[in-house]
Amino acid sequence: DKLVVEVLREGYEIEVEDLTYTTYDGETYQLAVKLPWTSIRVDDLGDGARYAILLIMIAALSKNTALLIEEPENHQHPSGLARSLDMFLSLVKQNNIQVFITTHSLEFLRLLRKISEERKIDVGIYFLERDKQGRVDVRELTSENIDVLERMGFDPRFLDLI
Secondary structure: OOHHHHHHHHHHHOOOOEEEEEEEEOEEEEEEEEEOOOEHHHHHHHHHHHHHHHHHHHHHHHOEEEEEEEOOOOOOOOHHHHHHHHHHHHHHHHHEEEEEEEEOOOHHHHHHHHHHHEEEEOOOOEEEEEEEEEOOOEEEEEHHHHHHHEEEEEOOHHHHHH
């Protein structure tokens, strides 16, 4: 609960005090966030905040396993994504989780590289492309490669063009 509250406060500027459950239709219980003046169902928060809650809860409960995540930057405000990713990577390191993430976002890659360097987490970045025969080719992108490409004004997402 404390991790989720921290992410919502710092990444999404929601004045969350705690998490609780509330009844919906008198029978169904739903997760809610307690605010200073009321409670709001988590389902009524924005997409980014809901996704961050889910990501943090899964990472907090997972240990010695692998997670597959697709496009984590979707519906995220940049500051919310940065805070969520920071907390997520902390849990990944703490709980010995291997993570496979697909993305098309350079901003996400920049955040991932920065935070993983700060937390001393090994990250491998790979570019995958399918040829005309349907075979998938993989290229590893080191931080140095990405930096050189960006300094040259080339977007690493378009490696299939070179």
